[in-house]
Amino acid sequence: MTSVTLKPGRVPTLKYSEMDRGIIIIGGGPSGLSTALHLQRIAPHLTHRILILEKERYPRFKLCAGGLTVDAEIILEHLRLDVGEVPHVFANDIHFDFESKGLSIRIPKQHVLRVIRRDEFDNWLAEKARSRGIEIREGISVKNIIPNQNGVTIETDQGIFHAQAIVGADGSNGITRHTIFPNAPLYTARVLEVITPEYNVIARGTKPDEPISIFNKDTRNDMQSREMAAYFDFFPVPNNIAGYVWDFPTQIKGEAMRCWGIYDTNLLAGEKRPQLKEPLAKEMSRLGFDLNDYEIKGHPIRWFSPENQMSAAKVLLVGDAVGADPIFGEGISIALGYGAIAARELSESFQRGEFSFRRYKRRVMGSALGQTLIARWIIAYIVYPLKWRWFQILLWRFLKPIVILIAWVFVLNWSRRIR
Ligand SMILES: Cc1cc2nc3c(=O)[nH]c(=O)nc-3n(C[C@H](O)[C@H](O)[C@H](O)COP(=O)(O)OP(=O)(O)OC[C@H]3O[C@@H](n4cnc5c(N)ncnc54)[C@H](O)[C@@H]3O)c2cc1C
Secondary structure, eight states: OOOBOOTTTTSOOBOEEEEEEEEEEEOOSHHHHHHHHHHHHHOGGGGGGEEEEESSOSSOOOOOOOEEOHHHHHHHHHTTOOGGGSOEEEESEEEEEETTEEEEEEBTTBOSEEEEOHHHHHHHHHHHHHHTTOEEEESOOEEEEEEETTEEEEEETTEEEEEEEEEEOOOTTOHHHHHHOTTOOOOEEEEEEEEEEOHHHHHHOSSTTSOSOOSOHHHHHHHHHHTTEEEEEOTTGGGTOOEEEEEEEEEETTEEEEEEEEEEOOTTTTSOOOOSHHHHHHHHHHTTOOGGGSOOEEOOEEBOOTTOOOEETTEEEOGGGTOBOTTTOOOHHHHHHHHHHHHHHHHHHHHHTOOOOTTHHHHHHHSHHHHHHHHHHHHHHHHTTOOOHHHHHIIIIIOHHHHHHHIIIIISSGGGGOO
16 A cells, blocks of 8 residues: 555645555445445455445444344344344334324234344444454545546545445445436435433433323323334324334433434425424324424435436445335345345456446346335335325224235345345
8 A cells, every 4th residue: 555645735645545456335334334244255255355435433323213124134144143242122013003093013922123223233233344354444535436447436535546346335415326326316205313211211200309100191001002112103194294203112322212203205295395393293292202302313315216326337336325215214124135236246247357237227126125125116106195194094004914915025024035
């Protein structure tokens, strides 16, 4: 490695001028780390040619509710990783409601959702990648990407890197997609998230002289029964919010907490759109929480559409850079799944010595991941635009067998068919 100085006077010291890296992965979230781990597994001889550039330092904050579906767990098992090592809580049942009533799903003797914190999960995954010989450089922010005849030049705040091919794993707002496809259509959801104490802390009252319970018996019972459950309530849909309010159990540094939020695909964006805060505040207040007491954070989620571009010559996209699940904004299992497919594409491209990635989109769309994403995209276009109250009540309260069948066949369990 040699040091260079670029544009003297403007860029003071550049640490790296890295020639001839095989693959540079931009972003060390689940999609980037999964791509590296899968590639290491199927083509171990390429391990020393992989470099991940991550702009933050682990354990870094990532706004996310941290709900891991069974598919995320299956992909991690395929990688021989035990996600049980990461601090977590379980949701033993999951509710899909409209105005607090709807259907619930429970799997006998098994959790339905494992909830992790992303700082801990991503840090753990990065450590696993490092322990398998994958190099990750933290604190390096990619600023520009220039594909050329010999490969790709990557300009960062720490210097210039060159690679034969790059993987854009830099999330919903990533530089890779912005640079390579500046005019691509945007399908982006708006999302807000809030962390609060557990129900019982609120029910107990926070001041010593407060009565043991400041809520009536029905509210207390409701609170107790919700503790181990994850809730999705679609009540904002008739008000042009094409999404739901969620309420999950979670933990922070071992302390039981709740994670709340609201997701809006923006599918009804052409119509009058109310503020996202209002319905979230309404649902929290129903359960004894005042939204104004907590810090609200927001981040967009780019969701999958069959229109989305996924590759250009020498450049592959994975994870949110391509698109997450449009119905729920679920993206961790999806990011892990993209990693498995991108690794196959990369391994074959290295064998051929050819990096057009022309067939990558076909490979994604034809895979079990592509099939679930297409199914979810179709379902999102049915469930949200049919926004009438009566339809939402019918769907979530009366069509339970149909909803569960569709979820089981088209939405979940796709990862078993990914290797
Ligand atoms: C509020 C909220 C709640 C969510 N809840 C859930 C949930 O419960 N379950 C679920 O499955 N999904 C959830 N998601 C979606 C999930 O967080 C994403 O789908 C997932 O993080 C995508 O992973 P990724 O690796 O593609 O991108 P990211 O996790 O965003 O990782 C991208 C990485 O790239 C790095 N990076 C970005 N730019 C650069 C650069 N220029 N140079 C170098 N590095 C860079 C970032 O620092 C980051 O580490 C939620 C999202 C939000 C916003």
